[in-house]
Amino acid sequence: MINIVWVVMIVSGIVLAVVQDSPEIVTQATFQAAQAAVKYALMLAGVMSFWLGIMKIAEEAGLVRGLARLLRPFTSFLFPSIPSQHPAMGSILMNLSANILGMGNAATPFGLKAMGELQELNGNKEEASEAMCTFLAINTACLTLMPTMILGIRLSAESAAPAEIVGPTIFATAVGMGIAIVADGIFRKIYRRRL
Amino acid sequence: MVEFIQNLSRWAVPVFLLFVPLYAMLRGVKVYECFVKGAGEGFAIAVRIIPYLVAMMAAVGIFRQTGMMDLVSDACGSVLQQWGIPPEIIPLAIMRPFSGGGALGIAAELIDAFGPDSFIGRLASTMQGSTDTTFFVLTVYFGSVGVRKYRYSLAVGLLADLTTFFASVYIVNRVFM
Incomplete structure (x- = not known):
């Protein structure tokens, strides 16, 4: 599916550029994006290093395991395939907490760490495991209590009530997360039957 | 409620950063060396993506x-x-x-x-x-x-x-x- 989406995006864009007789847009867009990608990765490298350093301390001190144990009833329901003491559980919880609080920059390092740990448990390294699918379903449709970025924009646009969208955001994300968990469960069953 | 959540977001990182190293230190963890070891993985992951x-x-x-x-x-x-x-x-x-x-x-x-x-x-x-x-x-x-x-x-x-x-x-x- 990702292959199709990728090709359709590129091909349809180029076809349109040909129709408009402006191929230089494509060239420019490609080079710009490629540069921006590396810039983003390097920026992420700094934040990543910092948070993974802090995470290592938390791990050594037993904090990650403690957090995982505390929320076990909730997580063992969502991730039956992960052993409850496994470090992946701690990273997943850290990632979700950061997402819920609207700290996107802090969430990504925890998320990538969680993926690394889930991959250790994964039998087929080329294919996503069930736990990975569940994690990403929750991650991309995560409950958000505080949309920090958009609040900043509303504030600078001189809104009379910048925070009035917080309630609607909590509602919309709660609905989205519910659907994501249900859909993940259904798709997982269908997929298992196909094997 | 909104204000509470907003403050929670504002303070979450500093409080976390205060609590984790202090707690770890009390548990006898070599915090600095531990940090450096963990941070070493960060660059590799960023490059891999x-x-x-x-x-x-x-x-x-x-x-x-x-x-x-x-x-x-x-x-x-x-x-x-x-x-x-x-x-x-x-x-x-x-x-x-x-x-x-x-x-x-x-x-x-x-x-x-x-x-x-x-x-x-x-x-x-x-x-x-x-x-x-x-x-x-x-x-x-x-x-x-x-x-x-x-x-x-x-x-x-x-x-x-x-x-x-x-x-x-x-x-x-x-x-x-």
């Missing part, structure tokens, strides 16, 4: 800058308008799963053009705060560990995005109209 970032961002760049995205959103706009969804919002809805920065730019434009307290401004704010960059997250997260088959992840993610979009439209209509 570069190919996936380039692939995704280049495709999105072409799709957007050639005007293809505007075409698609025009096509969807006339249908969705019948359900009380303003056509101005469609580019944001389409952009959101692909690029966080691109979507933020569109949201900021809409808020600027229509005002933060207009219907479109509120809807754009709610949508921007509610959904995540599904494509981006999937490619980067799976890419970082070398997984190539995503199973049903993309379908679930997009289904959730669509749900959140309609939930945003519903709730903003309900609360502010």
Whole structure:
């Protein structure tokens, strides 16, 4: 599916550029994006290093395991395939907490760490495991209590009530997360039957 | 309540950074050496995701800058308008799963053009705060560990995005109209 989406995006864009007789847009867009990608990765490298350093301390001190144990009833329901003491559980919880609080920059390092740990448990390294699918379903449709970025924009646009969208955001994300968990469960069953 | 959550977000990082090293120190962990060991992995992960970032961002760049995205959103706009969804919002809805920065730019434009307290401004704010960059997250997260088959992840993610979009439209209509 990702292959199709990728090709359709590129091909349809180029076809349109040909129709408009402006191929230089494509060239420019490609080079710009490629540069921006590396810039983003390097920026992420700094934040990543910092948070993974802090995470290592938390791990050594037993904090990650403690957090995982505390929320076990909730997580063992969502991730039956992960052993409850496994470090992946701690990273997943850290990632979700950061997402819920609207700290996107802090969430990504925890998320990538969680993926690394889930991959250790994964039998087929080329294919996503069930736990990975569940994690990403929750991650991309995560409950958000505080949309920090958009609040900043509303504030600078001189809104009379910048925070009035917080309630609607909590509602919309709660609905989205519910659907994501249900859909993940259904798709997982269908997929298992196909094997 | 809102203020409490806002303060929680503001203080979460500093409090976390105060608590973790202090607690670890008391437990006898060599905090500095431990930090450096953990941080060493950060760069490698960031470099590993570069190919996936380039692939995704280049495709999105072409799709957007050639005007293809505007075409698609025009096509969807006339249908969705019948359900009380303003056509101005469609580019944001389409952009959101692909690029966080691109979507933020569109949201900021809409808020600027229509005002933060207009219907479109509120809807754009709610949508921007509610959904995540599904494509981006999937490619980067799976890419970082070398997984190539995503199973049903993309379908679930997009289904959730669509749900959140309609939930945003519903709730903003309900609360502010």
